[in-house]
Amino acid sequence: MAAPQKKTRSTAQKALIRSALETETRFVSAKQLHRRLEDEGASVGLATVYRQLNALARGGDADTITIAETQLFRACSQTEHHHHLVCERCGTAVEIDPPSEDWMRQVAASNGFEITHHVFEIFGLCADCRAAATD
C-alpha cells in the first residue's frame, strides 16, 4: 500500500510555529514559543502551540527533553536517535554522539532486559553562561 496520507492541512499557525522553532538553536518550552509568537504580533493559541510542537516531536522533526517538569522542544532534521549536551542556564544544546550502544545492549542482556529506549543527556553550563555567572 502506498503511504496512507494523513489528511493534514497547511495552516498559517503551523508554518509559524515550525519556522519559529527552526530559528531557535536552544531548547524552548511551548510557553516560551507561544510568547515569542505573541510578541511578534502573531496570534496563535497556546493550545495550538502545544499541539503542533507535539506533532513535530511525534513526527521526528523535533527533539524534546524535560527539565524541571517542563518539556522543551528543539527543531531537528535528523530522524535518527541522538543525544544532547545542554546548557541548563540558556538551553543551548549541542548534539553529541551516543555512548556505545553495544555496551548498553550487553548490560541489558546480562540482566535479562530487552532495551526499548534510553535517555542520555548531559547538562552543564556553556562557555557564555559560565562567563556570565562569574561575579
Added chain:
Amino acid sequence: MAAPQKKTRSTAQKALIRSALETETRFVSAKQLHRRLEDEGASVGLATVYRQLNALARGGDADTITIAETQLFRACSQTEHHHHLVCERCGTAVEIDPPSEDWMRQVAASNGFEITHHVFEIFGLCADCRAAATD
C-alpha cells in the same frame, strides 16, 4: 562551628514511609506509595509522603527518576551517583555502571561546557514482563 544539626524528629509516618520504600525493589511514585500505606491501614497524608520522599532523595537515601511527568522513587543506600536499567512495564530497576565519565567530560570540554550533571537511564522490558507480554 560544628555541624549545625537539623532538628529532626522521628515520627511514625517517617518510619512507615521509609520502610515501605525499602521493601520495594521497583521505582514507585509518591501516590503509589501513599495508596499502599492506606491499603495497609496506615493513615498518612499524601503531602507527607511527598515530603518524606523528597527528604530521602535530598539526603541521598533514595533515587528518583521521572517517567511520563511522574517522579518515581526507590530506596538506595549508596550515595554516589549511579544509573539504572529500568523495566518500563513493572518498574523493576537494576543499578548499572555508568558509561565513561572521562568521555563525557571530554565531549563537554570540546564544546566549551562544564558538566553539572547528567541523566542516563536505560529502559526496557525485564525477562518476566517479556514473558508476560507474549501472547
Added chain:
DNA sequence: CCGCTAATGGTAACGTGTTTCATTATTTCT
C-alpha cells in the same frame, strides 16, 4: 463558490507536586 471537516483557540479540566496553616505530637526543659 460550496460543502466537508481538519484545525484553531479560548477556556475549563486535569494531574502532579508544593504550600499553607491549624492541629498534633515529639523533644526538651524544669
Added chain:
DNA sequence: AGAAATAATGAAACACGTTACCATTAGCGG
C-alpha cells in the same frame, strides 16, 4: 512527670504545565 517549645502532619488550597472540550474558522477538493 508535666509543661513549654516547636517539628511534623494532613486536608485543602494552590501553582503549573498540559490536555480536552467544543463552538468557530478556514483549508481544500469538487
